[in-house]
Amino acid sequence: PPSTNTTIIDIHTHTYPPSYIDLLASRTTVPYIHRPSDGSDPRLIILSSDDDPSKPLHQRGRPIDKSYSSWAEKLSFMKTHSVSISVVSLANPWLDILPPTTALTTAQHINNDLNASCATQNAKNDPSARLYAFASLPLSATPDEIVSEIHRLPSLPNIKGIILGTTGLGAGLDDPNMDPLWAALESNSTMIFLHPHYGLPESAFGGAETIARSGHVLPLALGFPLETTIAVTRMYLSGVFDRFPRLRMLLAHSGGTLPFLAGRIQSCVEHERDFTSNGGHKQGPRREIWDVLRTNIWLDAVIYSKAGLKSAIEAAGPEGAGRLMFGTDHPFFPRVDGKEKDGEEDGGKWPSVTSNLEAIGGVGVGEEDVRGIFGGNAAKVLGIEI
Ligand code: 5CU
Numbered sequence: 001p002p003s004t005n006t007t008i009i010d011i012h013t014h015t016y017p018p019s020y021i022d023l024l025a026s027r028t029t030v031p032y033i034h035r036p037s038d039g040s041d042p043r044l045i046i047l048s049s050d051d052d053p054s055k056p057l058h059q060r061g062r063p064i065d066k067s068y069s070s071w072a073e074k075l076s077f078m079k080t081h082s083v084s085i086s087v088v089s090l091a092n093p094w095l096d097i098l099p100p101t102t103a104l105t106t107a108q109h110i111n112n113d114l115n116a117s118c119a120t121q122n123a124k125n126d127p128s129a130r131l132y133a134f135a136s137l138p139l140s141a142t143p144d145e146i147v148s149e150i151h152r153l154p155s156l157p158n159i160k161g162i163i164l165g166t167t168g169l170g171a172g173l174d175d176p177n178m179d180p181l182w183a184a185l186e187s188n189s190t191m192i193f194l195h196p197h198y199g200l201p202e203s204a205f206g207g208a209e210t211i212a213r214s215g216h217v218l219p220l221a222l223g224f225p226l227e228t229t230i231a232v233t234r235m236y237l238s239g240v241f242d243r244f245p246r247l248r249m250l251l252a253h254s255g256g257t258l259p260f261l262a263g264r265i266q267s268c269v270e271h272e273r274d275f276t277s278n279g280g281h282k283q284g285p286r287r288e289i290w291d292v293l294r295t296n297i298w299l300d301a302v303i304y305s306k307a308g309l310k311s312a313i314e315a316a317g318p319e320g321a322g323r324l325m326f327g328t329d330h331p332f333f334p335r336v337d338g339k340e341k342d343g344e345e346d347g348g349k350w351p352s353v354t355s356n357l358e359a360i361g362g363v364g365v366g367e368e369d370v371r372g373i374f375g376g377n378a379a380k381v382l383g384i385e386i
Contacts, residue, residue: 002082002357002374003367007386009375010083011193012252012300012327014091016069017113023097031093033064041065046093049202049211049219062216067331071117075129077330081353084127085375085384088114089134089163091332092197096139096165103138104145111135111149111156118158132384134163134193143169143180150184160382161191161250166198166231173231174238182244191298191382194231195252199223225256232258232297233265242286247296250325254303255293259315262289290317298381300327301373304355309363321369325378326360328353 002008016024024033024044031046036058045051045061052060067073068091078086090110098106114133121131135153137146153159162185168178185192199219205211211218228251241247251258258265266289269275275284294317301324303309309324316323333352346354360373368376379386 002361002370006371007085007375007379008081008083008326009085009087009378009384009386010078010328010330011087011250011325011378011382012302013074013086013088013330014332015071015074015088016091017110018069019113020090020110021064021069027097031097034058034060044068046197047199047216047219049199049208049216052208052212054212067334071121071131074131074330075121077328077350078129080348081328081350081357083328085130085132085378085386087132087134087160087378087382087384088118089193089195090114090136092165092195094136094139094163094165094197096167096197098138098140100140100142103141104149107136107138107141107149108152111153111159115156115158122158132158132160132382134161134191135159137162137164137181139165139167139169143177147180147184150181150188150190153190154188160384161193161248163193163195166194166196166227172234174234174240176238178240179243182240182247185248186244186246189246189248191248191250193250193252194228196224196227196231196256199227225253228252228256229258229261232256236265236285236289236292237269239285241292241296245287245295248298249296250298250300252300252302252327254301254308254312254324255297255299255315258297259293259299259311262293262315265289290315293317294319294323298323298325298377300325301360302327302329302356304352304359306359306363309359313363313365321363321365321373322377324373325381326356326374328356 021033024031025035030048030051034043034045034057041063043058043061044064050061095103095107118131118133138149166173168175200223202208202211205218269284272284275282293315299312301309312324313320335350361370375386378384
């Protein structure tokens with residue numbers, strides 16, 4: 001566990017505001033919330049594999065309690081785990097599901113609301129419980145509207161960047177139509193927290209029945225990280241980082257598998273005849289993936305093992321651990337043994353969080369670097385005073 005003089009900043013922590021919960025509850029296709037008529041906990045059915053037709057609705061997905069939307073629960077979780085600052089983001093699938101006509105106004109409403117909730121909490125001047133947020137973009141709105149929201153966000157003082165999924169405007173992050181968004185994000189130096197949601201097609205895992213046998217394991221352990229890896233690699237191959245060399249991206253789950261696969265990606269690029277043919281004119285990315293990892297990319301430390309962290313630190317180059325930031329993924333990965341209450345011998349701590357704390361503490365970097373991962377790096381990169 002970190003020493004007592006370490007400020008812990010959690011940059012990977014989510015919420016579904018009550019208005020978003022109502023939106024999910026008004027839907028009957030993924031993503032949606034089913035509210036059982038017997039008053040038991042509603043069910044969150046957000047991943048396509050959650051919507052298993054062989055199960056009754058009240059057994060699909062997972063139970064969703066108030067930790068998914070309550071600020072009091074968020075603050076209590078922070079206290080339990082000695083997190084003094086959280087940078088909260090809307091949970092997946094963000095605003096991807098909104099009709100174009102209401103997307104901008106809903107985004108403005110949710111972003112204003114997040115900023116205001118942080119302001120209310122921060123006005124209490126409690127150094128052990130401060131809140132900031134990543135905003136969401138109205139991706140189904142027109143490009144002009146999306147860009148207008150990007151330019152508006154700096155006027156919200158508690159907003160520290162945006163959270164973004166991997167589909168962009170619908171055709172992925174290598175879609176040339178994303179360029180106005182990248183330009184606006186780059187010109188505002190906006191930190192883009194890239195987060196997965198859609199995973200891989202079920203066929204990659206042998207189909208729905210195979211997935212169902214191990215619940216969320218395949219979509220979350222493999223689908224999520226590979227989705228992130230593929231999205232960033234597609235951006236890289238299409239030259240996004242060449243055209244927008246000052247983009248700032250924070251990748252969820254320590255970059256998926258990007259740190260581990262970067263050497264292979266670089267080698268495949270260098271051996272691709274289509275890139276080197278055409279009279280010697282290089283069609284592929286102009287920068288090395290290593291340069292992108294060391295200039296444009298930061299990684300969260302939500303990987304639950306020293307092996308994953310070591311790969312992330314190594315890929316980050318000379319700055320190493322200086323490009324990593326602690327996260328919890330709250331309210332996902334709660335205790336499954338029902339012992340969340342204070343007074344249990346482990347103080348109600350979540351094993352998903354303690355395993356990350358232990359991996360960071362034991363990864364083999366110096367004390368200063370460990371303090372950086374826990375909070376110093378986020379403070380510096382996101383402009384948070386500690
Ligand atoms: O457990 C999950 O499904 C998730 C999720 O949907 N989003 C997330 O950020 N973490 C875990």
